[in-house]
Amino acid sequence: MLNRRGHAQPDDGYVFATAAGLVRAGATTDGGWFQQSLQQIDPVDPSPALAALGLTPDDLVGTSSNAAAPRTKTLLPLRNTAVLRGLRPHAAAVERACTEMGSTGLYPYAVITEGQVEARQFPRASGYLEDPATGIAAAALFFALAASGELPRGVLQVRQGVAMGRPSLITVEAGGQSHHQPRTCRVSGAVRFA
Structure with a gap:
């Protein structure tokens, strides 16, 4: 919005105070x-x-984890996109599971190819059942996959919102010098103003 209103962006962006x-x-x-x-x-x-x-x-093909970047998401590696797209959870069940697991959302995903996944995000209690694009969940998944050696190039593309008819593409790249055990990342994607 600031750029659209004519504010010059510093080379390293802006810093915002958030919760x-x-x-x-x-x-x-x-x-x-x-x-x-x-x-x-x-x-x-x-x-x-x-x-x-x-x-x-x-239905799982690996180790499930809670990853925080900074909000905790429960990452669930599924066999394939058919299983992922077939999910039909109820909000109350998601909220109970998240509360029990110390998580703010369930983030099931399926690997498409190296560095590309499709994911869905079911938040604990946000007033809606599913989110079509969740940058912090994509960041959490990036860190988990990088830690397990599954991102040799240090880049992850996340397709989200497909099952709900609102597809998005989120790109996550390693920050700093090392993409093998990154401590920071950059999350990006195209934005359309409604």
Whole structure:
């Protein structure tokens, strides 16, 4: 918005005070970006999330984790996009699972190819069941995949909102010098003003 109103953007963006702390963000010709830092990643028992989403352990293909960047998201690696797109959770079940797991949202995803995933985000209690684009969840997933060696190029593209007919594409790139164990990342995507 500031760029659209004629304010010159500093090369390293702006710093905004948010409920989650200070966030550096900026604009590109077709969208925007923000920086995010890793807080922590911990393996988690996925049972409450599986029950809320109507899944079985056979639907998973890896270790589930709670990753905070800075808000905690429960990351659930699914077998394929068909399983992901078939999810039909209820808000009350999602809220119960998130509360039990210490999470602000369930983030099931399926790997499409190296560095590309499709994901869905079901927040704990935001007044809506699903979010079509969730930058902090994409950042949390980026950090978890990078920590497990699944992002050798240090870049992740997340397709989200597909199942709800509101597709988005979020790009997450390693910040700093190392993309093998990054502590910061840059989240970006195209933005359309409504």
